[in-house]
Amino acid sequence: MSRLQARKELPVWNLDVVYPGTASEEYASDLTECRKQANAIADLAKNIPRSDGEKIGWLKQYIRLCNSFSDIFENLYSWVYMRFSVNTEDYDAVNQMNLLDEIKIPAKTSLLEFRQVITSLERSIAECFLLEPELKQHSFFIHEQILLKSRQMSRPEEELAEELLRTGGDMWGRLQEAMSSSLQASWPGKGKKTVTELRGLAFDPDRAVRKKAFELELAAWETAKVPLSFAINGVKGFSVVLDRRRKYRDTLDRSILQARMSEKALTTLIASMKSSLTDFRRYLAAKAKILHLPKLAFFDLFAPVSKSGKAWSFPQAQKFIISRFGDFSEKLAGFAKNAFASGWVDAKPRKGKVGGAYCISLPEKKESRVLCNFNDTFGAVTTVAHELGHAFHHHVLAEETSLLRDYPMTLAETASIFSENIIFEGALDTFPRQEKTSALEHFLQDSTQIIVDILSRYIFESKLLEERVKQELSPELLCKLMKEAQMETYGDALDEKYLHPYMWAVKSHYYRSELAFYNFPYAFGLLFGLALVAQYREQGKGFAAEYERILSLTGRMTCVDLAKEIGLDIESESFWQKGLDVIRKRIDEFCKIAESGMTGVAKKAVAKKMAKKKPVATKKPAHKK
Numbered sequence: 001m002s003r004l005q006a007r008k009e010l011p012v013w014n015l016d017v018v019y020p021g022t023a024s025e026e027y028a029s030d031l032t033e034c035r036k037q038a039n040a041i042a043d044l045a046k047n048i049p050r051s052d053g054e055k056i057g058w059l060k061q062y063i064r065l066c067n068s069f070s071d072i073f074e075n076l077y078s079w080v081y082m083r084f085s086v087n088t089e090d091y092d093a094v095n096q097m098n099l100l101d102e103i104k105i106p107a108k109t110s111l112l113e114f115r116q117v118i119t120s121l122e123r124s125i126a127e128c129f130l131l132e133p134e135l136k137q138h139s140f141f142i143h144e145q146i147l148l149k150s151r152q153m154s155r156p157e158e159e160l161a162e163e164l165l166r167t168g169g170d171m172w173g174r175l176q177e178a179m180s181s182s183l184q185a186s187w188p189g190k191g192k193k194t195v196t197e198l199r200g201l202a203f204d205p206d207r208a209v210r211k212k213a214f215e216l217e218l219a220a221w222e223t224a225k226v227p228l229s230f231a232i233n234g235v236k237g238f239s240v241v242l243d244r245r246r247k248y249r250d251t252l253d254r255s256i257l258q259a260r261m262s263e264k265a266l267t268t269l270i271a272s273m274k275s276s277l278t279d280f281r282r283y284l285a286a287k288a289k290i291l292h293l294p295k296l297a298f299f300d301l302f303a304p305v306s307k308s309g310k311a312w313s314f315p316q317a318q319k320f321i322i323s324r325f326g327d328f329s330e331k332l333a334g335f336a337k338n339a340f341a342s343g344w345v346d347a348k349p350r351k352g353k354v355g356g357a358y359c360i361s362l363p364e365k366k367e368s369r370v371l372c373n374f375n376d377t378f379g380a381v382t383t384v385a386h387e388l389g390h391a392f393h394h395h396v397l398a399e400e401t402s403l404l405r406d407y408p409m410t411l412a413e414t415a416s417i418f419s420e421n422i423i424f425e426g427a428l429d430t431f432p433r434q435e436k437t438s439a440l441e442h443f444l445q446d447s448t449q450i451i452v453d454i455l456s457r458y459i460f461e462s463k464l465l466e467e468r469v470k471q472e473l474s475p476e477l478l479c480k481l482m483k484e485a486q487m488e489t490y491g492d493a494l495d496e497k498y499l500h501p502y503m504w505a506v507k508s509h510y511y512r513s514e515l516a517f518y519n520f521p522y523a524f525g526l527l528f529g530l531a532l533v534a535q536y537r538e539q540g541k542g543f544a545a546e547y548e549r550i551l552s553l554t555g556r557m558t559c560v561d562l563a564k565e566i567g568l569d570i571e572s573e574s575f576w577q578k579g580l581d582v583i584r585k586r587i588d589e590f591c592k593i594a595e596s597g598m599t600g601v602a603k604k605a606v607a608k609k610m611a612k613k614k615p616v617a618t619k620k621p622a623h624k625k
Contacts, residue, residue: 010314010348010374013086017343018079018362022096030076030364035103037069042106045113052124055117059142060134062114063403069107070402075364076100082360085371087352088178101166109159115149118142140556141403147257151246161242169238169513172231176511179224181354185216195220196355196373199506202302203377207291214299214498221502225475228505232478235511236468251465255517259524260408260558264571266520272576273455273523276583277489280452283444283587284493286594297498298486302379302445306437311376314347321385324426325419328536329544332419335395336388339370344391345384347374356508357383359390359416363405366398378427378435378442382420389419396551407554409518411562413525414532415551420446421533437593444590447583450526452489457519460485460504465516478504524559527579531568534578 019027044065049058077100084093121128125146129136152158184192193213198220201213221228239251248254256263288296290305312320318340326333339345344367346353357372368391374380393415397405427439463481467473473481479501486499504510509518532550536543546566553562563570570576 011343011345012348013082013346013369013371014343015079015082018075018365022080022092027076030072031099031103034069034072034076034100037065037072038103038107041065041069041110045106045110048113048117052121055121056128056132056135059114059117059121059128060132062110062117063134063138063401066107067401067403071363073100073104073107074402075362078360078362078369082346082369082371085177085354085358086346086350088181088354089352094174098166101170105159105162105166109155109162111145111148112152112155112158115145115152118146119149122146138401138403141406151248151254151257153245157245164238165513169235172234172238173508173511173513175231176228176505176508177354179228180506180508181352183220183224184351185220187216188212194351194355195506196349196353199355200349200373200375202299203304203375203379205304207300207303210299210303211297214297214500218500218502221505224505225479225502229473229475229478232464232504232510233468233472235513236465236516237472238513239516240465240468251516252462255515258408258515259410259517259521261410261524262558262560262571265560268571268573269520269524269527269576270455270458272527272573272580273451275577276451276580277455277491279580279584279587280448281491281493283448283590284490286587286591287441288493289594295495296493297495298500299498301448304438305441306434310378310435312378312381313376314374317374317381317384320381320426321388321423324423325385325388327426328422329541329547331544331548332392335392339368339388339391342367344368345370345372345387347372347384349373349375354508357387359387359394361394361405363398363402366395368394378439379445382423382442382446385423386416386420389416392419393551393554396548397555400552400555404555408559409515409521410524410528410559411554413521414528414554417522417525417529418532418547421529425533440586440590440593444583444586447526447586450522451580451583453486454519454523456482456485456489457503457507457509458517459488461510461517461519464504464510527576528559528563528570530579530582531575534582535566 019030021027041062044058044062049055077097080093080096080100083090084097087093118125125142129139135142153161180195183195185195185198187193193216195217198213198217201209204210204213236251243251243254246254248257256266259266284296284301287303287305288294288300291300291303293300296303318336322333322337322340325336346369353373354371355373357370359368359370361368370384370387370391372380372383372387374384390412393407393412394405397407424439424443428436431439460482463485464473464478467477467481482504483496483499483501486494486503487496490499500506509515512518532547536547539546550562550566553565557565560570563575568575
């Protein structure tokens with residue numbers, strides 16, 4: 001099968017099995033019920049009883065309504081967002097998202113009354129838990145809301161903030177998604193390519209192709225820099241003002257609370273990441289040596305170093321994922337098999353579809369959906385496994401209430417990265433030598449992105465927010481800060497003439513008003529996931545049940561407490577170093593390969609380069625007299 005044919009046969013969603021359309025009876029019925037439940041929550045919030053006994057009954061009723069509303073709202077919103085993400089010009093989907101955001105406002109602001117009631121009962125809340133199992137089940141949520149009571153504005157201010165978020169704050173993110181999904185550049189002789197397609201060429205073995213794609217991508221972002229700079233200024237300005245009004249020290253303070261981490265845990269994580277940079281630079285220098293380059297350019301980061309001989313079709317990816325998941329757990333393998341067979345994965349890249357990948361939950365159906373942009377690389381295979389890890393996490397929590405399924409972004413990445421590592425371990429165990437080298441390099445590519453590049457994004461966002469307090473940032477200043485952050489983390493391992501100054505425009509994470517610093521959770525997920533992989537190696541298949549138990553607790557406690565459940569201390573730098581030691585070992589393996597000689601692709605590239613050189617004319621020897 002040709003690559004073109006394989007691409008045509010990639011699966012796409014049939015969203016009609018969820019709702020046939022926004023005009024359908026099914027959608028209209030659920031939308032009506034969603035509005036009805038939101039109003040019921042708002043009415044309940046207006047009638048707070050006076051006695052403690054009545055307040056306990058009020059709390060139970062509120063939690064039931066909140067769980068029921070959240071399920072139906074999430075089901076509707078997920079479906080509408082899926083429609084938008086495969087066609088960012090679907091304005092009906094955009095209008096429905098706006099409508100749902102509006103419906104949600106009274107339910108969301110009712111949390112102010114909920115916090116008022118539980119704060120009034122704070123002294124006797126432990127006794128309430130003993131007497132009321134329903135409240136005890138949601139004890140973590142209740143204690144978290146008591147904490148958030150100290151981080152809220154007055155009711156009129158919170159209502160205004162919600163209105164402004166819906167009508168303005170969230171629009172910046174949608175602008176970035178719409179522009180990044182439709183931005184194009186002309187590819188010589190082959191029509192136009194989207195920036196998503198151009199970024200996909202970073203994996204091409206031909207350096208000339210990678211460089212051309214990189215230059216065209218930067219030129220495309222250049223044309224969009226002004227509107228996107230206004231967008232990122234709008235998002236961060238919105239966050240800075242609200243965080244100050246809500247008495248957070250700064251936006252990072254809010255992000256730590258949202259991540260359910262401690263400041264100490266984040267500080268030790270960042271310090272550990274910084275201490276590992278010299279090791280990652282060793283890997284990047286070794287890769288440059290294999291590719292016969294003095295230094296890597298940004299467009300070389302994903303360049304293949306070995307001729308794996310395998311272009312992955314989607315059916316091959318499915319089979320490999322199911323098989324490797326089965327090595328860990330038959331339950332996980334069966335889950336993946338059902339997800340593929342049921343059409344949960346939309347894998348085909350196309351114009352109007354957002355870049356990257358995500359997993360989204362449909363709680364009313366107790367199902368998930370996965371979006372990705374599949375190409376024929378091993379990296380694309382691990383991306384599918386990564387997103388199925390998220391889906392399995394949803395599956396484990398399917399019978400929990402909505403409030404107990406609400407886990408933080410840090411723990412959200414744990415299941416996905418654990419699943420990715422199962423695939424990687426399977427590759428090392430089963431692939432032939434050349435493909436094994438390719439898999440090893442892919443692991444290090446990903447680890448470099450999650451530690452080195454994520455650290456650059458963390459540094460950039462810190463500087464961005466620091467500057468946004470003082471001024472509006474121009475596109476030129478945004479590019480300058482991004483390049484400085486990349487130099488700080490990649491150091492001399494990258495050619496500073498070929499950095500990516502527009503990464504602030506590429507990454508949609510920067511454009512989410514209520515979720516800043518969506519970068520360090522990936523590093524947390526990688527290193528925490530590696531700790532779980534280490535436990536799996538020690539315990540074997542018996543660890544599968546413990547793994548599910550860990551996932552089932554992710555909505556019930558902080559990251560620090562969850563780690564303690566399995567004997568880990570994430571506030572200790574030594575914990576993070578254990579995960580980094582696994583990566584260092586892989587870097588050592590890779591450096592040995594570099595020292596032993598070039599791999600297939602590198603040799604081929606050098607031979608091609610030498611063949612292009614003109615032969616040097618040699619002088620004929622002079623005749624002797």
